[in-house]
Amino acid sequence: MEIKNTAQAMIDALVAQGVDTVFGIPGVHTYEFSDALYKARNRIRMIHTRHEQAAGYMAYGYAKSTGRPGVFTVVPGPGLLNAGAALCTAYGANAPVMCLTGNIMSHLIGQGRGQLHELPDQLTLMRGLTKWSGRINHVTEAPEIMAEAFEKMMRGRRRPVAIEVPWDVFGQTGPVTAVQTVPPLAPAPDPERIQQAATLVRQAKHPMIMVGSGAVEAGSQVLALARAIGAPVVSHRSGKGIVSDDEPYAFNLVAGYEWWKECDLLIGIGSRLELQFMRWQWQPAGLKTIRIDIDPTEMVRLKPDLGIVADAAEGTAALLAALDGHSVPDRSAEFSTRRAEARTHMEAVQPQLSYLDAIRRALPRDGFFVEEVSQMGFTARFGFPVYGPRQYVTCGYQDNLGFGFNTALGVKVANPDKAVVSVSGDGGFMFGVQELATAVQHNIAVVAIVFNNSAFGNVRRDQATVYEGRLIGSDLVNPDFVALGKSFGVASERVESPEALEEAIARALASGRPALIEVPVETGSETSPWTFLHPAPHG
Missing domain, CATH: 3.40.50.970 (Thiamin diphosphate (ThDP)-binding fold, Pyr/PP domains)
Incomplete structure (x- = not known):
């Protein structure tokens, strides 16, 4: 004492x-x-x-x-x-x-x-x-x-x-007197429920696995289960990278929606299943649902046909063990085709997709991408490939302006040897622009990319289309972001094409210093990403 x-x-x-x-x-x-x-x-x-x-x-x-x-x-x-x-x-x-x-x-x-x-x-x-x-x-x-x-x-x-x-x-x-804490133990999966889940899996012809942030430590188990039962692994935002996006069994939400039309078993692992039950807004006939989640209240909030309260990795491993001897033909070729078809459909979302492709080429495989509520951020949820868990940092369902750059600074502090890029709109970036001073003072080498369309883009689009062009509070007058960044001592530049953005990111990352890149975008020119985020109900 x-x-x-x-x-x-x-x-x-x-x-x-x-x-x-x-x-x-x-x-x-x-x-x-x-x-x-x-x-x-x-x-x-x-x-x-x-x-x-x-x-x-x-x-x-x-x-x-x-x-x-x-x-x-x-x-x-x-x-x-x-x-x-x-x-x-x-x-x-x-x-x-x-x-x-x-x-x-x-x-x-x-x-x-x-x-x-x-x-x-x-x-x-x-x-x-x-x-x-x-x-x-x-x-x-x-x-x-x-x-x-x-x-x-x-x-x-x-x-x-x-x-x-x-x-x-x-x-x-x-x-x-110091208090010794014991690491918390997760509930063990119920063997009877695991066997019941295995029975449902054996009966399924077109299963789908949905992962969320609760499965962030379960990537290898999830992928093994996916291969064993022939199921694509779908993610929205919090689950991105749990199964690498260069793995054929990893589907973004665009490819996932097409598979959903045939799905007869949904296995949610560490996920609220927001995509399927809130955004897609309809369910295939005869759908069965299994949920593996450490939070027992999830089984009440969205009641599945079978709920397994367990750590994602342990619960998934137990289900895989119970399926010993069950196998299906390898679907890698089929899934690769479906992924390519989805990419073709997504190409219409411009200029966002071209800029996101440029960022992906410039960002190292193990780099971090921090989204923000913006036209680029929304598109990234289906259009930005991620190769490892935790590498896509999202604000989740709060979708709050001011999240991106500030959060990216914390990501970089925690991962000083990894590349960190934040993507913001001009509106969101101005919520936290003062933290450029923090970045300089502590030498937090985040590359902040600001897509400047001089508007709260989503609000403006809705006012223009749903409210007959009655625009109020959605157009913005902005500072010169390059001059502003330089006034803080941040290396800043303006680029006007995906190719130039890729080169600018490479320069910024090589410098090892905080950087700001402004990308002007004509107001209202972006293709709406919501066709894919909220697709029309299947009929």
């Missing part, structure tokens, strides 16, 4: 859990925590941002690209609220993100005195944004509360957690 203050005990807990980076902005409520970070700088580093939203997104990018906890610290009240969008994203996209914030003096909480950064009930607010939130009320509680936060965050379906510490408690000293 040692005498420490609360902040020191918290940092000891972070280090014990393998955390090496904290993102954030210091403030008066968290001064003691910032000072403890300084004293522990040989064990853990702090990367400070220019906006709390960026701190949260950087922690998210760190977590999604590695599977390890991403940690950020912000002041209470407005600081926490500024980071709220990142917590929403982490919750929706199953990311282990930890928010550490302060609060007003402990004896004033709940009194409504109008203290600096006071919220009526901050802890309840945090609980609405996270899987679990708690408060450290005394220094002696710090190790236990920190351990509980990590356990909740990493057990089962990984999601964000938050801890608040009253202003006066951060610096409070007392005896603390």
Whole structure:
């Protein structure tokens, strides 16, 4: 037992859990925590941002690209609220993100005195944004509360957690004892249900496997199952790269939709099955559904014919073992043909597809691609090949502007030896443009590509087509992005063709420095990608 203050005990807990980076902005409520970070700088580093939203997104990018906890610290009240969008994203996209914030003096909480950064009930607010939130009320509680936060965050379906510490408690000293945490165990797959699933598989003629972020560590098992039963592996955004897109059995959502018309068994692995049940909006006659998911509530939210609560890799391996002796002809040639047909259909989505092809040629095979809500980002969900898990970093169903560049910075911090490219529209990029300063100060060598169509492109298209051209709030007047980037000290250039973009990316990656590339696009000229994202119901 040692005498420490609360902040020191918290940092000891972070280090014990393998955390090496904290993102954030210091403030008066968290001064003691910032000072403890300084004293522990040989064990853990702090990367400070220019906006709390960026701190949260950087922690998210760190977590999604590695599977390890991403940690950020912000002041209470407005600081926490500024980071709220990142917590929403982490919750929706199953990311282990930890928010550490302060609060007003402990004896004033709940009194409504109008203290600096006071919220009526901050802890309840945090609980609405996270899987679990708690408060450290005394220094002696710090190790236990920190351990509980990590356990909740990493057990089962990984999601964000938050801890608040009253202003006066951060610096409070007392005896603390480290709490040893046991790695969380996943539920073992039920043998009876596995056998029932095997029976359904044997009866199927046209099975399909759908993977989401819950299957990110199960790629080899999923591919083995796909080959054994002759099923394509379909992904939307969170599942991209779990089975490499140069594998014949990997289908993007365009090829997947055509197979869906014949599908008689859908096997969802670590997926909400959003694509099939929300976006495709119809089901083939006689369809059976099997779900393998670590979250038992998923079996209630979208009830399958057979649900298996288990880790994706263990559940898939168990199903494969139960199918021992079951085999079907190799479908590689057939699937390759279907993939090629899908690509032919997709060629109509221009200029997005040509630019995405250029990015793919320039980005190393193991590089990271970070999307943003934009015409390029939407198209990338079916038009950008990915060759490994975690290499496509998505905002999931939150689809929030300001996600891309900020998140990419966290991805690069976590993967300093890998190439990282972010793709934003002009509207989304302006949500976080101030973080160019963060990139320069910490030399975070992200290549930020800004496709500038001088509009919130999706909104403008809908107003033009659905609302008879009544445009409001969708046209944008932008700065000179190249001049703006240079003013931050970022190497910046403008290109106007896919070939020039490919060359510019190569130059930027070779420099090892932050870079900004602007690509002008005529307003309204992009082909809508929604024909493929929301195809018309099959009739």
